Amino acid sequence: AGAAAERLAAAADAALLRGDASAGARLLERAGSLLEWDDAARGEVLPALGAALFEAGRMTDATRVLDEAIASAPEPRLHARAQVERELVRLETETSGATDQARRVADAMGPVLERDGDVYGQCRVWLLRGQLAWNAGRVGSADDAWREAAECARRAGSRRELFEVIGWRATAAVLGPTPVVAAIRRCEELRELVATSPVATASTLNPLALLHAMKGEFDTAGRLLEQASEILRELGGLGSGVSHLEAFVRLLAGQPALAEASLRADVETLSSMSEGAALATTTALLAQAVYAQGRIDEAGELCRITDRRAAPEDTVTQVIWRGVQAKILARRGRCDEAEALARAAVTLVEATDLLSHRGDAMLDLADVLRICEREEESERAARTGLAFYDLKGNAVGAVRARSLLGDRQGGE
Known part of the structure; x- marks a missing residue:
């Protein structure tokens, strides 16, 4: 046997x-x-x-x-490994208390696995630490943890673990502080490393698509998305994180209806899986896509659903739904509430190195202030957002910021 x-x-x-x-x-x-x-x-x-x-x-x-x-x-080593795997699942399926529990397990089980020489188990601990940092929006710290995980995967001889970590590192390159041009180079290098694995290749194609979308290269982004989608259709399984990146691409490209279509399919799939964290993020992005199409009441209901579902530590999700709901409140004349919510989103994302999300939060605030006829404050917020987009090299975000400043050509 x-x-x-x-x-x-x-x-x-x-x-x-x-x-x-x-x-x-x-x-x-x-x-x-x-x-x-x-x-x-x-x-x-x-x-x-x-x-x-x-x-x-x-x-x-x-x-x-x-x-x-x-x-x-x-034995203690296998108990530790099982505990770590349980927390990796808990972070994605439970939204109450999961972060604190996962941190305690990582702190307690890491030394056990290191003492017993379980290099594979250490890889999984570093993956867990990276996920915790990622959820908090500390992308640089997450990437540091995933770099350690990759080294452990190499030492353990696990190509599968190495490929999983490389997918996370590609996503860190697109959403973190690495400028777009350098991030494209990094993702292309990572893509070469995983060329023998279809699923790992897909995990690098979607970040590449979003990076090209940030540059305004939407045809290239679309081709990369299609390549990734074809791979995932053949493989089946859970690809929610990939669809999130696809939604970001479609929203940048001014195609909210396409974003909505993929996000609605994800909501249905994830709802059947008890996939709490990914479902909350998907619902927040769906609210964004619906709002962009002018369906304000529906977007507001999706924001309320997200508020109930999202973990407090899920920074990106918390920032997205607050930005959408703030603009809805402003359009309904509830300016004090709108401003408070938009500023809360800005505060949440301030402690992160998610440059494009920081720009987005400032532009949501600028939108709210503009709707509420506070033009000077709106301009200041838009200029701050523009600075974040410029740091990232997000040209499309920069164009949006300049349009709020009445300067579509980018001059002064």
Whole structure:
């Protein structure tokens, strides 16, 4: 039974490497069923199975398996690994208290895995630390953690983990402080590193698409999105993060109806998966797309739904829905409430290095102040937003800022 389980686990790893999470999860389920409750090999399989089930979109099963892995772990190292995997799932499925719990687990389990020489487990801890920093909008810190995770993945000989981390690093390049031109170079380099993995390639194509969209190169961005979509259609599985980047591209391109179409499909899929964090972000982006089409009441309802769903620590989601709701309130003549909400979004994003999001928050504030006929303050906010876009090299955002300043040509 042990040898058969080992063969199944190896086949599962190959399936996961090529991006077939459903097949990988099924193979690991079969491997786990062959092993006894107190078998050390089962303690290795269950955390991997939980992660694969999560990747396949089977959230409830992932939680159940990881809870079992924690309860049945035959040694501290495997208990630590199961705990880390459980927190990676919790961050995506639960919005209350998940951040504090994940931080405690990372702090407590990291030393256990390091002491026992579990380099693969250390990779997963660094991935968890990166996710915590990412949710807080500290992209530079997240990228530092993912760089450590990549090094651990290399030492562990896990191409699959390395490819997953590279996908996260590509997303950090597009949303963090790296200027657009340098970020494109970085993503192209990362793309080369994952050329043998379709799913990892898709995880670099979407960040590249958004970077080209920031430059106003929408045809190139569209081609990259289509390449990524074709890969993901063939593979199936959970691609919500990819659709978020697609929505950002469509919104930058002035195509909110296209953004809405993909986001609505995601809402339906994620709702069936109990995918709390991704669902909240998707709903916030949907509010943005609906608002851009002038459907104010519907956008307001989506903002209220997001407010109920989003974790307080999910900085990007909290900033997006506040910006949309602030503009709705301003258009309804509730200027004091609108300004307070827009300034709250600015305050939330101030502590981050999400340059384009900082620009967006300032432009939302500028919009609110303009609607409320406070032109000088609106101009100051727009100029601050322009400075963030210029730091990032986000040319399309800069054009939007200048249009609010009445300077579409970019002169002074």
